Amino acid sequence: MKNEQNEVTLANRAFYDALQARDLDAMDLVWSHGPETTCVHPGWHRLDGWSGIRRAWQNIFDNSRPWRVSCEDVRVRLTGELAIVACVEVILPFGAREPSDSARLQATNVFAREDGVWRMVHHHASPVASLEEANSEETVH
Amino acid sequence: MKNEQNEVTLANRAFYDALQARDLDAMDLVWSHGPETTCVHPGWHRLDGWSGIRRAWQNIFDNSRPWRVSCEDVRVRLTGELAIVACVEVILPFGAREPSDSARLQATNVFAREDGVWRMVHHHASPVASLEEANSEETVH
Secondary structure (H helix, E strand, C coil): CHHHHHHHHHHHHHHHHHHHHCCHHHHHHHECCCCCCEEECCCCCCEECHHHHHHHHHHHHHHCCCEEEEEEEEEEEEECCEEEEEEEEEEEECCCCCHHHCEEEEEEEEEEEECCEEEEEEEEEEECCCHHHHHHCCCCC | CHHHHHHHHHHHHHHHHHHHHCCHHHHHHHECCCCCCEEECCCCCCEECHHHHHHHHHHHHHHCCCEEEEEEEEEEEEECCEEEEEEEEEEEECCCCCHHHCEEEEEEEEEEEECCEEEEEEEEEEECCCHHHHHHCCCCC
């Protein structure tokens, strides 16, 4: 189990490495390519199926500037062939120096083991409001 | 498998019934009570462990007005003792009539089977930007 947790942690890190490198070929290796694969980018509606998800990554990489991406506060829950990773994504635009310039996103990543390899089958990322925003807004739920 | 999918779909519906009813006792039955249980409310940082998650629900229910809650576009992925539900939450404040008054949230819900019963072990909900907002904002990723 310990070994599988490590495998999932490495698969999760490979996703953030691909995101930082803005590398579509690396994303191809990270993700499951089935029609069941799903992805929720911050503020977007859900994308269903790898072909649409891949097009969205292509679009994001074409339109974004270099950034540093790291991942904090990682929790892995694993059973059999399915694993959930909850973590915080920290995205710092290249050249920015202040931690306040970074974006912090809550992420839920799901991996399924396919032929012995953990592939991402669902990604859900959403922004965390700053403390001031959180205090001034009414929460829906 | 079909039967298990139905069980998970019912467990997911029980969550939204509890949310609509703003019923903490019903939430007690829906959720797994372990320290590994996690929850991301829209814009919030992640809550880890049932006791803190329960306090947050209590706080939300104490400070919210009646609403109708429904769930659309449901996808279930299940293997062994773990199941992922991706869906869209539609929250309509009581008395509102226009669909435009409703909040639409992307949700990822994770259930684990404990002693034969599917319990929620992770919930992640986040707002979907309206089309106008989406077009006017730069996407982080």
